Amino acid sequence: MTANGDKRLDRLFAAARGAAPDTSRVEEGFEARAAARAREARRRGEGGLFGVWAWRLVPLFAGLVITVGVWTAATVPGSVLDMGTEMAAAWDAAELADSLGGGG
C-alpha cells in the first residue's frame, strides 16, 4: 500500500467530513413516533408477561421431571426392569403385527 493511497484516503475522509448527514427530515416529530412505539412495546410486553415467566420456569420444570424420574427409579423396586420389559413386549407386538400384515 502506497503513501499516495494513504494521502488520497485522508483527503477523501476530510472531504466527506465536510458533508455531515442531513437528518432534519427524520427529526421532525421523531420523539412522538418513538414514544408511540415505546407505548406499544410496553403494552405487548405486559401482555406477554405470562410467556416470559413460562420460559423462565422451563428449567425448574425440567429439573422437577428429572428429580421425579430419578426418585422413581431409585425407590420403586423393579420399576426400571418393568419399564424395560414393557418396552420389549411392545416391540415384539409391533414386529408380529408387521409380519402378519405382510410388511418387510
Place this chain on the structure above:
Amino acid sequence: MAGPEPDSPSEERLIAAVLEGDDGAFAALVARHKRRVLRIAARFSRTPQEIEELGQEIFLKAYMDLRQYRGEAPFAHWLSRIAVRSCYDALRKRRREIGTLPLDDTALYLADDPADDRDQAEAARALLSRALPRLRPAERLVITLLELEERTVREVAALTGWSEVNVKVRAFRARRALKRILEEADDGKRG
C-alpha cells in the same frame, strides 16, 4: 445540538419518570438526544427510511434497557453505546442484502484537486457511500467512527466494547481494503 431549556427537568428526573411509565418524559428524553443518535444512524443508512427505522430501534432498545442505566456515565454516552451496537447489528443483518454498487466517476474526480469544497465534500460522500458497504461490518463501523465521526481509538473501544488493539487492527484492515477498492476502480476506468 442545543442543550435543554434552563427550566426543563433534569435528565435524572426524566429517566425516573420514564421508569414510572410517563410517555411524555420519554418523548422529552428522545427530543434531547435525537439529533446525535440520528446522525450516528445516518452514517450507516442509505435512505431517510433506514435512518428512521434504525433511530427508532435504538431508542426502543434504550427504553427497554433503561432500568440497567446506573447513572455512572452520562446518559448520552450510554445511549451512544446502544446506538453504535445497534448500527453494527444492522450492518451485519444488511450485509447479505447489499449488492456491490459500481464506483462511478467520483473515484477519479477525487484524485484530482477540485477547487469547490462543497463539490468535493459531496463527491467524497457519494464515493464513500459506495465504497464503505464493501467493507466488513466491523471494519466499516471502526473506520466510520474514527475517520468520519472523528472519535479517538479509546472512544471507539468504549463504544464498541472491543479492545483498543482490536480497534486499531480493524482500522488498519479497513484502510487497506478501501485503498484496494479505489485502486480497482481506477484500474477499471483505465482498462
